[in-house]
Amino acid sequence: MAIVKNDIELWLAFKDGSERALERLYKRHFPAMSRYGYRVFPDRLLVEDAIQDVFVDLWRRREYLSEVGQVQPYLLRALRNQLLRNSRHDAFEQAENIDDFLDYLSTLSAEQHSIDRETQLTRAQSVQNALANLSHRQREAIHLRFYQGLGLDAAAKVMGIQKQVVKNLLSKSYAVLRVTLKALISLIPILF
Amino acid sequence: MRNDYTRIEDFLNDDSFVSWVLTGRDDGYWRQFLAAYPQQSERLQKAQALVLEIRNNEKADLPPLNQRMVWAKISANLHDPEASVQESRVFKPGHYAAWQWAVGFVLMLGMSWYTWRTLPGGSITYRELSSSIREKNELIEKINEQAAPLRINLEDGSIVTLHQHSKLAYPRQFGDRNRNVILVGEAFFKVSRDSERPFYIYANEVVTKVLGTSFRIRAFEKEPDVTVQVSTGRVSVYKQRRIDLTDPETDGLVLLPNQEAVISREDENLSRRLVEWPQPVLKREFDTPPTRYDKAPASRILRDIETRYGITILFNDDALNRCYLTTTLTEESLYDQLDLICKTIGASYKEVDGQLVVESKGCR
Numbered sequence: 001m002a003i004v005k006n007d008i009e010l011w012l013a014f015k016d017g018s019e020r021a022l023e024r025l026y027k028r029h030f031p032a033m034s035r036y037g038y039r040v041f042p043d044r045l046l047v048e049d050a051i052q053d054v055f056v057d058l059w060r061r062r063e064y065l066s067e068v069g070q071v072q073p074y075l076l077r078a079l080r081n082q083l084l085r086n087s088r089h090d091a092f093e094q095a096e097n098i099d100d101f102l103d104y105l106s107t108l109s110a111e112q113h114s115i116d117r118e119t120q121l122t123r124a125q126s127v128q129n130a131l132a133n134l135s136h137r138q139r140e141a142i143h144l145r146f147y148q149g150l151g152l153d154a155a156a157k158v159m160g161i162q163k164q165v166v167k168n169l170l171s172k173s174y175a176v177l178r179v180t181l182k183a184l185i186s187l188i189p190i191l192f
Numbered sequence: 193m194r195n196d197y198t199r200i201e202d203f204l205n206d207d208s209f210v211s212w213v214l215t216g217r218d219d220g221y222w223r224q225f226l227a228a229y230p231q232q233s234e235r236l237q238k239a240q241a242l243v244l245e246i247r248n249n250e251k252a253d254l255p256p257l258n259q260r261m262v263w264a265k266i267s268a269n270l271h272d273p274e275a276s277v278q279e280s281r282v283f284k285p286g287h288y289a290a291w292q293w294a295v296g297f298v299l300m301l302g303m304s305w306y307t308w309r310t311l312p313g314g315s316i317t318y319r320e321l322s323s324s325i326r327e328k329n330e331l332i333e334k335i336n337e338q339a340a341p342l343r344i345n346l347e348d349g350s351i352v353t354l355h356q357h358s359k360l361a362y363p364r365q366f367g368d369r370n371r372n373v374i375l376v377g378e379a380f381f382k383v384s385r386d387s388e389r390p391f392y393i394y395a396n397e398v399v400t401k402v403l404g405t406s407f408r409i410r411a412f413e414k415e416p417d418v419t420v421q422v423s424t425g426r427v428s429v430y431k432q433r434r435i436d437l438t439d440p441e442t443d444g445l446v447l448l449p450n451q452e453a454v455i456s457r458e459d460e461n462l463s464r465r466l467v468e469w470p471q472p473v474l475k476r477e478f479d480t481p482p483t484r485y486d487k488a489p490a491s492r493i494l495r496d497i498e499t500r501y502g503i504t505i506l507f508n509d510d511a512l513n514r515c516y517l518t519t520t521l522t523e524e525s526l527y528d529q530l531d532l533i534c535k536t537i538g539a540s541y542k543e544v545d546g547q548l549v550v551e552s553k554g555c556r
Contacts, residue, residue, distance in 0.1 A: 019270060023263065030259050038255035047255065048262050056269045127245040128252075146243050147250035149214040151207035167205065174201050177242075 007071035050082040073154040141169040203239035331361040349384035378410040421452040449502030451546040464546040470526040490515040504547040511554035
């Protein structure tokens with residue numbers, strides 16, 4: 001019978017040179033990593049390559065890696081960095097600076113957009129539609145928090161920003177969601 | 193126990209709350225909280241519903257990433273760190289803008305091919321092969337369990353005759369640069385000529401590259417050897433392994449008609465010899481009568497045989513020019529004919545590296 005090891009045990013085994021432990025970590029985290037990677041960069045080849053690089057890199061540096069408290073945020077952070085390194089996507093790099101401005105703009109337009117549509121909203125609107133109105137970075141923060149289940153600190157580390165910035169991204173997201181989801185009031189009991 | 197939640201957001205910003213909803217951690221605490229502050233129940237439930245709604249939405253579609261293939265590449269790189277550095281440099285920055293589907297297919301194929309070659313010796317399974325080629329095109333897989341051979345027509349006009357317990361995987365549409373198929377088991381290939389797009393057959397660790405020709409490949413996963421036999425044309429065969437240089441073919445063998453290569457999967461052994469029953473290369477399209485020789489020099493007869501079977505026969509012209517014999521060449525096997533000729537003129541022959549050497553002291 002296979003003994004189920006937790007992430008930390010696998011991490012230690014892999015640092016000791018167990019390829020099998022690395023493979024198990026890979027298998028365990030691949031779905032979450034690919035979802036996150038794809039959320040950041042919807043480019044299949046780019047994400048596949050970045051995940052490959054992350055694990056090959058981990059293996060090569062295994063002797064120098066420190067022990068980690070949580071494996072998942074570490075992997076997500078590594079993946080995000082790798083994606084950035086591999087892509088040299090100008091727009092994305094600059095986004096760090098003009099991020100707040102873009103988020104502000106997208107919030108405005110999304111709100112305006114939603115209000116315009118609200119009047120003619122007769123059919124049910126799913127959370128999916130609401131999420132589609134979020135900016136890229138808001139969506140990333142939402143994903144890390146509510147799909148990956150990261151705490152605010154961990155999410156901030158993964159995204160490489162201050163905890164307060166994550167909070168801001170999230171509350172702007174809530175604002176967008178609130179407006180979009182108003183139409184749902186009668187359908188599902190979500191109220192702000 | 194704190195109770196300063198005045199908005200749904202306050203719950204959403206609480207790490208413990210979110211992880212409770214998602215994973216059930218801190219369950220005791222939140223049960224107590226609900227019991228202590230029933231007035232929070234509605235707000236809490238709404239926050240809970242929202243978190244689950246978002247989680248399910250984010251979980252809904254898994255991007256179409258190929259988990260197995262990515263691991264195959266990682267695994268190959270673990271043993272060869274330097275190669276992986278090189279690979280990263282070659283395939284990384286700048287290329288992504290161009291990495292659209294069409295180009296991507298070719299590059300991915302190249303990369304996966306590279307990876308196979310970097311695999312240290314070990315055997316390569318059908319699964320690894322197919323997951324690497326399955327890129328742009330879904331592969332069509334044909335399996336023949338019947339005793340009767342199965343004829344498969346490929347998109348480019350090539351015909352594959354698949355034997356029993358054998359499997360062929362091929363794309364519905366071949367790429368622009370090459371034509372790749374995967375074989376497990378035994379099959380006869382009649383490849384239509386297209387010098388722009390070489391035809392590659394991946395069978396276990398052996399790659400057979402052709403432009404247009406006919407030949408047979410036998411590569412069962414359980415057998416230690418892979419055999420390639422050529423009927424017509426020219427075929428190049430090589431192993432996929434790590435020490436290959438940029439052009440792996442330099443390590444391979446070129447096979448001519450009626451030659452076969454036997455490739456040992458265990459070691460690096462690649463040998464060439466004549467097939468057991470050489471067949472005439474020149475098709476007797478309009479039923480030519482058996483060739484009759486009346487006191488003809490042996491050298492001429494041997495040249496004719498050479499042409500007919502596409503086999504190189506080495507002999508000393510001067511010695512055999514003066515050996516005359518009268519005989520008729522029919523559908524008999526090559527070796528029977530050679531036996532007859534050599535017996536008559538007092539010569540002997542042997543096979544060396546897929547060629548025949550006739551030794552004679554000459555005739556008086």
